Amino acid sequence: MTDLSPIRRALLSVSDKTGLIELGKAxxxxxxxxxxxxxxxxALRDAGLDVRDVADVTGYPEMMDGRVKTLHPAVHGGLLALRDNAAHVAAMDEHNIGAIDLLVVNLYPFEETVAKGGDYEDCIENIDIGGPAMIRAAAKNHAFVSVVVDVEDYDALLAxxxxxxxxxxxxxxxxLAQTAYARTGxxxxxxxTWMADALGNSAPRRRAxxxxxxxxxxxxxxxxxxxxFxxxxxxxxxxxxxxQHQGKELSYNNINDTDAAFELVAEFDPADGAACAIIKHANPCGVALGGTLLEAYKSAFDCDRTSAFGGIVALNQTLDEATAKEIVGIFTEVVIAPGASDAAREVFSAKKNLRLLTTDSLPDNRAGGLTYRxxxxxxxxxxxxxxxxxxxxxxxxxxxxxxxxQMRDLLFAWKVGKHVKSNAIVYVxxxxxxxVGAGQMNRLDSxxxxxxKAERMAEVLGLETPLSVGSAVASDAFFPFADGLMEAAAAGASCIIQPGGSMRDDEVIAAADEAGLAMVFTGMRHFRH
Structure with missing residues (x-):
């Protein structure tokens, strides 16, 4: 093997034909x-280029609706042969196999077919066989062969x-070989993954x-x-x-927190009203509904103004100018929304480090999927x-x-609590x-x-009564003892929503009755570790 390997003969077989003509000409x-x-x-021939069909090289036409065309020794021998191995060279000469020095392949659009909701048979037909086989062969023989699987690498190849x-x-x-193996992998x-889902197998023996x-x-x-990322x-x-419309490159923590914020605000249908979530370190420090986004943002901000500094703001409707003006009043890392008006973007343009992201839609929080840790x-x-x-x-x-x-506030608190690190207690x-009490080792501390926090913010806002008085409280899991519930009662809570299911439910219910609290059970918990 030598460091430099010449490219005299190339095989180009691509599904995505972006840049194909330009590459072929070059x-x-x-x-x-x-x-x-x-x-x-x-496509290459129509562009006036001299191209030889692989069928002429193999001596076999494409058959079975294109399923069989490159699976032949004339192709794989040309990709796999070691140029400095006398036996390999002799075999090439004996069987009239020409060396292939460059392979350019991108695969049938299987992922796109699945994403578009293709049926089972359509997805099966979009599983590429010959492409991965050639890619793996060329990548194995990278001592002599160059393999390109991404359009993004065409310019680098020519350079x-x-x-x-x-x-x-x-x-x-x-x-190139490492990229190739990553692509086939x-x-x-x-x-x-698609097939496991199609078969209803939630725990296949092997998962990639x-x-x-x-x-x-x-x-x-x-x-x-x-x-x-x-x-x-x-x-x-x-x-x-x-x-991303403006601002510095997103950091690791920005991405993690922005995802948490947007997933939370997506709990609230924009058709039902404006919603805002402010996130700090993956936990909500303020969430609110409002008649307008401006109202929702102000209410969310007033939950915990201290933590909102340097936070992530997520909105469930298109960002407008008035809300944008309010947001830039303090330092904010990222704002994410389905859209943003031109006037709102103009307001943000004065804050060069503020990242603005738009998505065109909200994630569907009823849609399934898998999470990994x-x-x-x-x-x-x-x-x-x-x-x-x-x-x-x-x-x-x-x-x-x-x-x-109270029921409306209880359900609102329950939705928020789903996105708070356990043990989670949310006053609404x-x-x-x-x-919001998050991530504590016991529910009482939360x-x-x-x-x-509710008491401190009342002082900041100049109120005589803590914000928790008359509030609805959500607990992401059951109260194992009555102490956490009694702490909420002492803070002025009027009603509680929790999963229920503790061995001491009767004691907790009795304590709620004695404290004059209304309480509902959901039968479902929302641990978030």
């Missing part, structure tokens, strides 16, 4: 013989040829995970950690599919938490039943959070913290 101008198949060959007199370096071929992962690099990040959670190609609206030596996989509780699902367990207005009043 290779032809550099004296490279072109081989191709099917639609790729036609490499120009820099090395029509040859590629070993380091360049190594890089991701492709197989997409197929196996894959992603495509979206950006290399400046650092991870901390400056001494390297990090990158990969996307999985799904169409779910969110930070991975958003358009790495642990030492493995991966935890579960269904996405799409559990929903409506008015008809609530069971009143106390002597006192909530009023209609008039469609806005007034205290209740105390949330109540303290």
């Amino acid at each position: 290779l032809s101008e550099r004296g490279v013989e072109l081989l191709s198949t099917g639609g790729s060959a036609k 490499e040829l120009d820099a090395n007199g029509g040859q590629t370096t070993y380091a360049f071929r190594q890089k 991701a492709y197989d992962a997409a197929v196996s 995970f894959a992603g495509t690099l979206s950006q290399t990040l400046r650092y991870g959670e901390n400056p001494h950690q390297t990090a990158a 990969y996307v999985d190609g799904t169409a779910r609206a969110g930070v991975a599919t958003a358009v 790495q642990v030492a030596g493995g991966m935890l996989v579960q269904d996405k938490d799409v559990g929903f509780v409506g008015m008809d699902d609530l069971k009143v367990v106390t002597k006192l039943a909530p009023t209609d207005e 009043k008039d469609g806005a959070t007034v205290g 209740a105390l913290i949330a109540a303290k």
Whole structure:
């Protein structure tokens, strides 16, 4: 093996024909013989290029609706032969196999077919066989062969040829081979994941995970950690599919927190009114509904003004000028919304470091999917938490039943609590959070913290009464003892929503009755670790 390997003969067979003609012309101008198949060959030939069909090389026509065209020794021998191995060279001569020095292949659009809702048979037909086989062969033989699987690498290939007199370096071929194996690995992962889902198999014996690099990040959670952002190609609206209109590059923590904020605000249908969620360190510090986005933002901000500084703001409707003017009143890291008016974008343009992201839509929080979390030596996989509780699902367990207005606040608090780190306690009043206790080791401390926040913000707002007085309280899981519930009562809460299911439910219900609280059970918990 030598460092430099010349490219004299190339096989081009692509599904995505973006840049194909330009690449074919550039290779032809550099004296490279072109081989191709099917639609790729036609496109090149129609552009006036001299192309030889692979069928002429193999001696067999494309058959079985194109399923069989490149699976032949004349192709794979040309890709796999070691040029410095005398036996390989003799076999090529004996069987009239010509060397293929460059392979350019991108695969049938399987992922796109699935994303568009293709039926089972359509998805099966879009599973590429010959393409991955050729890619893996060429990548294995990267000592001599260059393999390109991404349109984004066409320019780099041509630059490499120009820099090395029509040859590629070993380091360049190594890089291409790694990209190639990652592509076939991701492709197989997409197929196996789809098939497991199609078969209703939630725990297949083997599960593959894959992603495509979206950006290399400046650092991870901390400056001494390297990090990158990969996307999985799904169409779910969110930070991975958003358009960034302005501001610095998103950081690791920005992406994590923005995802948390947008998933939370998506709990509230924009047709039912404006909603705003302000997130800090993946936990909500303020969430509110309003007649307008401006009202919703102000109410969310007034839950915890201290934590809102440097936070992430998520909106469920198109950002307008008035709300934009209010948001820029304090330092905000990221704003994400389905859209933004030109006037709102003009307001934000004066804040160069403020990131503005738009998504065109909200994620569907009733849509299924999988979530993944790495642990030492493995991966935890579960269904996405799409559990929903409506008015008809609530069971009143106390002597006192909530009023209609209290029921609305209870359901609002329940939706917010789903997105708060466990143990979670959320105080809500008039469609806005007034205290959030998150991530504590026991539920009593969460209740105390949330109540303290409500008391402190009342002082900031110049109110004599803590914001928690008259509030509705949500607990993401059952109260194992009555102490957490009694702390909420001491803070002035009027009603409670919780899953129920504790061995001491009777004690907790009795305590609620004694305190004059109304309480409902959901029968569902929302742990978020």
